[in-house]
Amino acid sequence: MPMITLHHTGKPDRALSRQLATEVTELTRTHLKKDPAVTAVAVHTVDPEHWFAGGLSLAEQGLAAFWLDIKVTDATNTKAEMASYIEAVFASLSGALGPTHTESYILVHEVPAAAYGYGGQTQEYRFISGRIRPAV
Secondary structure: OOEEEEEEEOOOOHHHHHHHHHHHHHHHHHHHOOOHHHOEEEEEEEOHHHOEEOOEEHHHHOOEOEEEEEEEEOOOOOHHHHHHHHHHHHHHHHHHHOOEOOOOEEEEEEEOHHHOEEOOEEHHHHHHHHHOOOOO
């Protein structure tokens, strides 16, 4: 049930947003083992004139950039899975956006299960509810 927010340089483009959301959802399934049916992605664009790295706008540098922020439940992924995810996301988004500044970021937030949820229920509640067995 990750919530993913992706900011990237460029102009709003419905087809590109769909492509990026689809790719990120698939990478999240593959590398972090998250269910695509409960993965949400919000895509935002930022004019490259208004995104700066190293003191220069990305427009001046002729490069794209992105910031991907994902929230997952704490202790559900290994360090190796997260490292693999970060590498794959960088490669995928760089491929889709064109020449990409190395100052493009991916942050995986591990959020406590009691403080994170959807549909009005925490992940901790879902975990415990799934473990309770009816009395015989």
